Amino acid sequence: MIPIKNNPLDQSFYIQSDVIHIARSLLGKILVTNINGKRTSGRIVETEAYRGFDDKACHAYGNKKTERTKTMFLEGGRSYVYLCYGIHHLFNVVTGPKDQADAVLIRAIEPIEGIDIMLQRRNFSKIKTNLTAGPGTLTKALGIDRKLHNSISLNPNQDIWIEDDGTILNQKIILESRRVGVDYAEECALWNWRFRVKNSKWTSKGKGKGE
DNA sequence: CGAATGATCGGCT
């Protein structure tokens, strides 16, 4: 049997206009980094959608373009990496056509390649599920840094990209729930735009509301 | 220029 080659997702995937559909579709795909020759990867098991036009939880709410959010207005297929709580680098995939300020936050992955490298970056001595569960921890494990990796194009010629290995997820195993940490977003806080693979032990706990 | 505020995490009680 011929093994399926992993295909990097191309521009046509990212420029689809429905960010919610993309957030669901990214589950099961493989997030890869290759930084200073160190390749690490993991299967995406948790995402959240953010929409610039009408989503009060989105940094670009009301299509407000600032120095920070201008990345989200670029054409889909780039990274949006920002510093959260002064400590954590959070990785998002910019989606949609140019000037549609949408993004998908990657919240958890199941480690695949370069686990030893991830353990070093996290100062772990052995693998635990919280190695990559949570948007701040997975970026640390993968070596993603907002100073180096914000606004870069997601393709294998750069440090970060996403691959499809042919895995097809049954839509019935996707859990939908409220997003984490966005209680301030009024009615938008109730939208079920957090997506998780059911029964995966690699998803985040998601402190606060949202369960 | 000052002040407030997070799309979080891990340690401690």
Next chain:
DNA sequence: GCCGATCATTCGA
């Protein structure tokens, strides 16, 4: 379950 860490970004004076 609670709390502190830690700082870029944003907005208003």
